[in-house]
Amino acid sequence: MKHFNIILIAGLLVIAGHSANAQQWNGKFEQLGQMLPTPNGYRSGSGAPGVDYWQQRADYDITAEVNDENQMLTGTETITYHNNAPETLNYLWLQLDQNINAPNNMTAASLPSTIRDSIPAKNLGSITNSMPYKGGYTINYVKDINGNPLKYVINYTMMRVDLPVPMKRGDKFSFSISWSYNINDRMMTGGRSGMEYFPEDKNYVYTIAQWYPRMCVFDDYEGWQNKQYLGGGEFALSFGDYKVRLTVPADHIVGATGWLQNPKDALSAEQFKRFEQARTSFDQPLFIVTEEEARLKETQRAKAKKTWEFHANNVRDFAFAHSRKFIWDAQAVKIGDNVVLAQSLYPKEGNPLWARESTRAIKNTLEVYSARTVNYPYPVAYSIHTASIGMEYPMICFNFGR
Numbered sequence: 001m002k003h004f005n006i007i008l009i010a011g012l013l014v015i016a017g018h019s020a021n022a023q024q025w026n027g028k029f030e031q032l033g034q035m036l037p038t039p040n041g042y043r044s045g046s047g048a049p050g051v052d053y054w055q056q057r058a059d060y061d062i063t064a065e066v067n068d069e070n071q072m073l074t075g076t077e078t079i080t081y082h083n084n085a086p087e088t089l090n091y092l093w094l095q096l097d098q099n100i101n102a103p104n105n106m107t108a109a110s111l112p113s114t115i116r117d118s119i120p121a122k123n124l125g126s127i128t129n130s131m132p133y134k135g136g137y138t139i140n141y142v143k144d145i146n147g148n149p150l151k152y153v154i155n156y157t158m159m160r161v162d163l164p165v166p167m168k169r170g171d172k173f174s175f176s177i178s179w180s181y182n183i184n185d186r187m188m189t190g191g192r193s194g195m196e197y198f199p200e201d202k203n204y205v206y207t208i209a210q211w212y213p214r215m216c217v218f219d220d221y222e223g224w225q226n227k228q229y230l231g232g233g234e235f236a237l238s239f240g241d242y243k244v245r246l247t248v249p250a251d252h253i254v255g256a257t258g259w260l261q262n263p264k265d266a267l268s269a270e271q272f273k274r275f276e277q278a279r280t281s282f283d284q285p286l287f288i289v290t291e292e293e294a295r296l297k298e299t300q301r302a303k304a305k306k307t308w309e310f311h312a313n314n315v316r317d318f319a320f321a322h323s324r325k326f327i328w329d330a331q332a333v334k335i336g337d338n339v340v341l342a343q344s345l346y347p348k349e350g351n352p353l354w355a356r357e358s359t360r361a362i363k364n365t366l367e368v369y370s371a372r373t374v375n376y377p378y379p380v381a382y383s384i385h386t387a388s389i390g391m392e393y394p395m396i397c398f399n400f401g402r
Contacts (some may be wrong), residue, residue, distance in 0.1 A: 027163055032096075042220040047231040057082040058215040059240040065247035065305075066183070066206060066322065073193060074180040077212055078145070085218060089167040093226040094159045097210035098181045100231045102136025103187070105156065105398045135189075136211070140178035150175060153216060156231040160211065177213050191231065192391045198325065198347070201298040205326075205347060207386050207398045209319040237316040246311045248322050251302035255328075255345045255382040256320035257395045258312030266308045278330035279341060285359040289328040291348055297324045312378075312394065319393035329355065333363045336375040340366055346385030347366045349402055358383050 031222050039045040041052035059082075064075035083089055093231040100107040142150045142161055151162040167173055183206065185196035193209040217225040217236045225236060246254055254266070263272050271288055302324070312318060325347040333340045342362035346354040362383055382396040391398045 010348075028166065034061065038163050040220075052086075052325070054220070056084055056218050056238045057240050058238040059245060059329060060214075060242045060318070062212055062242070062244045062318075063247075064244070066208070068204065068219070068252070071183045071204070072227075073183055073208070073211060075212060076176060076178045077178045078174055078229070079168075079215065080172055080251045081215060082217060083167040083169060085220070086169050088169075089163065089218070091163055092161045092173075093216040093224045094161065094213045095216055095229060095235070096137050096139075096154065096159050096213055099136045099154075099157045099177075100229060101184055101191070102133060102156075103180075103333045105136070114151070122176070129367055135182055135184055139213075141176075143176050145174040145176070145284070155228075158216070158226050165203050177214060179215045181211075183208070186386065186389060192318075192389065196387055198349070203298055203323065203325050205321070205323040205386055207316075207319075207321045207384060207391075209393055209398075212318070239314055239316050242312040242313075242315060242318045243309070244318055244320075245307050246320060246322070247305050249302045249308045249324065250304040250306045251297050251300060251324045252306075252322045253326040253328050253345060254308040254320060254322040255326075255343060255384060255396060256308070256310045257315060257318040257393060258310035259379045261309040261311055262307075275330070279324075279332055279339070281330075282332050285329040285331040285344075287327070287329045289326060291327050291351060291355070294325055294327045295348060298348070300324075304352075315394040317393050319391075319396050319398075321382075321386070321396070321398065323347065327351070329359050331359050331363060333366050333381075335366055335370050338375070338377075338379070340376055340378070341380050342366065343380060344383045344385070350385040354385050358385070382401050 004091050012025065040050065042050050043053070044050050058155065060077055061080075062075060062077040064073060081092060091255040099105060139152075139154065139159075142152045144150055144164065148164070150164070153160045163173065183195040184191055185197060186207070187196055193207060193211060196205045196207070198204070215238050217238055219225070219236075229235065242258060244258065246256065248254060260266065263275055267275060267288075274286060274288040278288060310318075310320075323345075326345040327348065327350075328343065329343055330341055330343040333342050342359050344354060344358035344362065346358065350358075362381050366381060370376050378395045380395050384396065384398045385400075385402075386398050387400055387402050389398050389400050
């Protein structure tokens with residue numbers, strides 16, 4: 001009986017300990033994966049990098065085009081993956097985030113929902129997965145750098161690519177992917193990326209993220225992080241350099257992660273002149289595209305196309321936005337030894353607030369956070385005005401409120 005009492009007391013102590021942890025996480029049960037791994041050479045007991053810490057790297061060279069007539073995005077990319085892990089890799093895992101919109105997707109099958117006494121028709125369509133929109137990637141090919149096809153398997157939002165030769169530590173491997181997908185109407189289907197349609201002038205604002213096949217993280221803690229993406233979670237990504245060429249109608253303005261490499265080609269002569277002036281305007285924002293000019297473009301449709309090229313170094317992701325509706329203002333901000341170009345893109349529906357406050361708010365944010373944490377390390381900071389979404393990516397944020 002005494003032995004039983006000892007076991008019972010020990011069991012109650014374990015339960016009490018778990019209960020305390022559960023309360024700490026504000027839920028009935030503690031989530032799995034919250035505790036730090038055992039300290040080793042890669043990670044210290046605090047979770048900080050250890051003496052043998054390593055992380056993988058992925059560099060991207062992307063060419064993409066958005067068709068403003070049928071709202072389709074097509075692209076090709078070359079990924080160079082660097083294996084810094086102390087083990088050999090026989091395959092690679094990539095994220096296919098847009099497949100949350102594919103037919104028979106796992107997101108719709110697992111999404112809990114409720115129907116109240118009254119509900120907007122568009123919400124009912126989303127809950128029942130009965131929208132006419134057909135999303136998800138079409139993968140045209142996966143090839144090595146010499147054009148030889150690579151074997152791959154798609155598992156909903158994940159794709160495994162088998163390597164022709166195992167990658168040892170220090171190796172790098174380059175391969176290319178061609179893909180396309182139909183851009184979703186965010187105002188109907190929701191999501192963190194997509195388009196917003198303006199029926200009054202029949203134009204679109206595109207806020208594009210999670211748009212290209214990209215490498216999953218491989219680390220010492222979990223190995224490949226290839227858990228299915230269902231639309232509501234967050235995720236880590238490997239750092240790398242990006243070279244991205246975006247082709248859009250010639251009357252569209254583009255904002256993106258990274259520094260614009262070809263402003264003379266992408267902009268009109270007057271826009272380029274204003275762009276250069278804004279780079280040294282420290283006291284106030286300058287308009288590169290005015291509201292009057294944006295309103296005029298709303299009534300026109302350019303037949304020609306232009307390509308905007310952006311480069312970004314040592315970032316974890318790349319996002320962009322574009323529209324012929326965009327008003328564009330910018331201001332230079334001195335941060336440490338660097339000059340950051342704070343920029344806002346917004347349709348007329350964002351005024352008068354955005355013209356008065358947006359870029360000034362960026363400037364204030366850069367200065368305040370740099371003074372209290374670390375200096376902002378990148379050359380640009382964009383704020384993009386769009387309805388019903390708030391998301392952040394390297395150097396660019398999509399901000400709602402209208």
